[in-house]
Amino acid sequence: MTTPSDPQSADGQFQRHSGELLRFLTRQVKCAELAADLRQETWLRLRRREPGEEIGNLRAFLYRIARNLIIDHRRQQDARPAQEEISVELPSEQPGPERVASDAQRLEQLQDILQELPPHLRQALLWNRLEGLTQREIGERLGVSESMAGRYILKALERCQQLMDVSP
Structure with a gap:
């Protein structure tokens, strides 16, 4: 028989x-990761x-242990000096307005070039590149x-490349 002090029973x-206990801690500290750490x-x-x-x-x-840990955590937070928020601007992964405009212009140029291709070349290229045939x-x-x-397909690609290289 195990007693309440038996480690296996505990x-x-x-x-x-x-x-x-995790739900209690999460409600108290409002952070799931911190609550999991406090539960551990x-x-x-114990x-x-x-x-x-x-x-x-x-x-x-x-x-009681959990409440004491919450109190300790809050005391540590209060004891830390308020850190000034430093604003660091990281470069965006999104293209800038110039790049968007340039890409739009190149897309329009490519559409014009595709329209100039003979229909069988254009269709072969589109089926291959867009539909994966x-x-x-x-x-x-x-x-x-x-x-x-x-x-x-090769002829259509060569013609597109040639006209894209020539165009401004």
């Missing part, structure tokens, strides 16, 4: 009250008690061989 009871520290303090130390109501004992699938759709479909 561990089992701690596990039974663990979720409830509660368990450690395990560090003197062997043979009798605990009448383990649940109440756990809450293979050369075989494109050849079947256009009624040409697989290698001819590959040539259509």
Whole structure:
């Protein structure tokens, strides 16, 4: 038979009250990570008690430890000097307005170039790049061989590259 001071019994009871204790701590400190740390520290303090130390109501004992930890945490927070917030501007991963305008202009230019391509070249390129069709699938759709479909795609890419390089 286990007694309330038996470490195995205390561990089992701690596990039974663990979720409830975490919810209590989270409500008190308003931070899930800190609450989890305080719950862990509660368990450690329970395990560090003197062997043979009798605990009448383990649940109440756990809450007393948790409340003391909250008080200690708040005291530490109050003791820290107020730090001035330093504003550091980090470069944004979003493109700037100039880049957005430049990209929009290049997209419009590419659309114009695609419209100038012969229809079979344009269609082969769009099916390949936008829909991910293979050369075989494109050849079947256009009624040409697989290698001819590959040539259509290559020719369309070369023409687009050539016109994009020439345009301002």
